[in-house]
Amino acid sequence: MSNPALTRPRERPDLPYNGQTPLKTLIGLYRHDHARLALALLVYIVKNSPSWAMPLVTANIINIITRPDAHPITELWWNGAVLLGLQLQNIPTNALYVRLTSRVIRRMEVQLRARLARQFQQLSIGYFGTTSAGALQTKVLRDVEVLEQLTRQVFQDVPALLLTIVVVLTVTALRVPWFLVFFALIVPLALGLYAALQAPIKERNREFRGQLEHLSGRVSEMLRMIPVTRAHSAEEGELSRTLSRLNEVRDAGLRLDSVNGLFGSVTWVVFQGLNAVCLVVAGWAAYTGSLPITVGDVVLISGYFATLTGSALGLVNTLPLIAKGLESVRSIGEVLESPDLEHNEGKRAVTAVRGAFSLQNVNFSYGPEAGAPGERRYGDGVNNLSLEVRPGETIALVGPSGAGKSTVINLLIGFLRPSGGQILLDGQDMAGLDLRTYRQHLSVVPQETLLFDGSVRDNILYGTEGLPDGRLEQVLADAHIQEFLADLPQGLDTRLGEHGARLSGGQKQRIAIARALVRDPRVLILDEATSALDSASEHLIQNALTRLLHGRTCFVVAHRLSTVARADRIVVMEKGRIAEVGTHAELLERGGLYASLHALQRQG
Incomplete structure (x- = not known):
């Protein structure tokens, strides 16, 4: 190795x-x-x-x-x-x-x-x-x-x-010094003719390139639409539109080939003609004795004219390439x-994390230049948000889409920086911490599972070194991966393909959960971590997580309210603000936004 x-x-x-x-x-x-x-x-x-x-x-x-x-x-x-x-x-x-x-x-x-x-x-x-x-x-x-x-x-x-x-x-x-005058007259003429002949080719090239770009977009759209096309039996219509675009590319290509062919022949004739003129003029000068030039010099001048024009054209052609x-x-x-x-150099390193967080009047708003994973949008982020989180506490964040849940998560991870207020980790302002060292104590299970084309083992152990004996086996059991591991041809060493294409959504999510747990983090963030699981798998994972969350600070984002009922506290968000805070039972009894959301999901 x-x-x-x-x-x-x-x-x-x-x-x-x-x-x-x-x-x-x-x-x-x-x-x-x-x-x-x-x-x-x-x-x-x-x-x-x-x-x-x-x-x-x-x-x-x-x-x-x-x-x-x-x-x-x-x-x-x-x-x-x-x-x-x-x-x-x-x-x-x-x-x-x-x-x-x-x-x-x-x-x-x-x-x-x-x-x-x-x-x-x-x-x-x-x-x-x-x-x-x-x-x-x-x-x-x-x-x-x-x-x-x-x-x-x-x-x-x-x-x-x-x-x-x-x-x-x-x-x-x-x-033959007198031939410098001839070169000074003819070489610029050759370059001017070349530039004039190039103009129609550039136009045809632009047209052909544009048609190819349109074809690329058409093919990309066709491939993306294949499931919808099959479902609606619209194959012939798709083929017809693609064939129409192919014919346009063919016609543009034929026009380009015609111009290229004409340009090639005309250019050859022009430069051969100029070479012939140079040869004849040099020959005439030698024959008549008008200039002190030998037969060898006639050949020399003719060869040098071709070399000179070729070098001058080479310089002209390099200009757009240099640009x-x-x-x-x-x-x-x-x-x-x-x-x-993300400026981390020179900031305090985080050597240990207890997991206490204090969000004090935190503000963050998105603008044209701002963005976050999964949040490319304009509008409000969070506004004047304050929350105290104790070490080992499980906090669930719920609320309608766009309420600011993912923004809070990205602020806690350090992907985003507050535009106002501050976030304290174990009493220290996160703005003064080296977030790289902080994240060594943090694990995230995102809503969109990200896997690479490696083995199951590689994907689970990503970013970890020196794993203790038996730790991997325990994580496999806790994430209920062993249930489908036996069906894979090489077990843990089975390559997953690009983006984990060989696994179902639920299997991918379990690997993502195992990747987070194998780090034994002090802070765990679950962003819709069970969204891709069926009810039976979700029940198994929830039971495992209940045991594994003990002693860790955990933030859970979920739309299905049944998954957050066991949280120590539920933070209900609306339009970037905290609308309610309490346990599942307290919020239901209060009859506010959480109770309304819960009722809607039960009806659904």
Whole structure:
């Protein structure tokens, strides 16, 4: 088994990042590897040297064979050896280049993704309530990949293209300086024609991309609607709508292919024509003696013209890619520079918890920027709420939807911070505590069971280490998991599939309860913890919880009032306020909101 300490990606805590200065940030990401990147650039230039050196050697060879009286045969062999050497050197230099750049870039990818992962663990829960998981996943995967491509363009491609242009112009200036005027006139013309021909392709690409996005939405909707479609026998209608969208994508694709085909042929003709013009002009100058140019120089100029236009086009094509890469730098900065953090550094660590809570005039309201798990909404949270909870007491929170029950729970966990008032834990203001250490004494069973694609054992032991012998078996019995464990092919080692797809809702909920109990918490929060269980399973779990809650402070949120009847106190909430507090019997006798809710459920 591998050692996690050896496989864990190493992070640089001082990793610089400023989304407002993306190019400087990109260079800063590699500040410890600038020497390696400089060496990689040098190797890249050497390995690509045939692109500008081969036309020069070829010109020399042609001059040698056309003027044998002026050049001994040994010059031919030497130039041939140089030509062969230029080609062969590409093998080792390319391998060295790949090794140098790969180590640097892949290290940056790991470090940046690790930095994002750490930032996710430090951002407030409210941040995830207002930001989609898909957008964050794109930043980790796609945006970092774009940064890798940007690195190659900024540190390798662009300098190499610029150097190629400089070498071509320098050699031309030394051999046939008058042709610099020709290059100055024709190369901008070639670039202008290329830009003009690109315009219709960009339009067709936008159209095709839009059709693909619409198709993606249609397929996603079709898959989501399959149960409803089958139930209403509407398969043909769904297929018809999907086929219509497919035909639109086909038509857009045909238009794009036609324009691409036309662009490709026209571009080829234009550039071959310009190359022919260059060749003919150079040939005319050599034939008439208008310029001091040899036959070899004619070949050199023709080859360099193609190299020059190709390099100029390469630079033009990298500009939008660089712009896209710099935008990815800004996109990642939205996460790494977010101020919406759960600040724990430097605060008091919680080493022990008795479980006494004091909520004193607590206020919290949701706004456009606020969010919490399961509560992406506007409106009131809690208003001037006060409650004293003794260690070991079981408090049930009930009330209509939107009354503020989940908000109170998220405040107690520390996912949300009060906008007014304070919450004391064992007499200490939670605002001054390191909530990470507090949560080591806390377990939560949420309404929506969250399982990952691991074994039953992995899901139950998630976040725990050094479990005492026999503790797991006791938890399995207490959560009544052994009842269905025997039906699983590998028992505790059975993989559950994505989101626990191989289990029923009740089985998932029992695993979530076992995960909470295995930590032996001092504070236990049950947020509709038995909502997915049938009556028989709920009865078993309730009996187990009654025994297990002894000595722990427990907060229970439930809509089914039968599940909270045994609570020490029931807190009835309405519109973010506490409407009533008492035992089940006291509240029924009082005849208030709780009694009304209880009566409605009995009628249902």
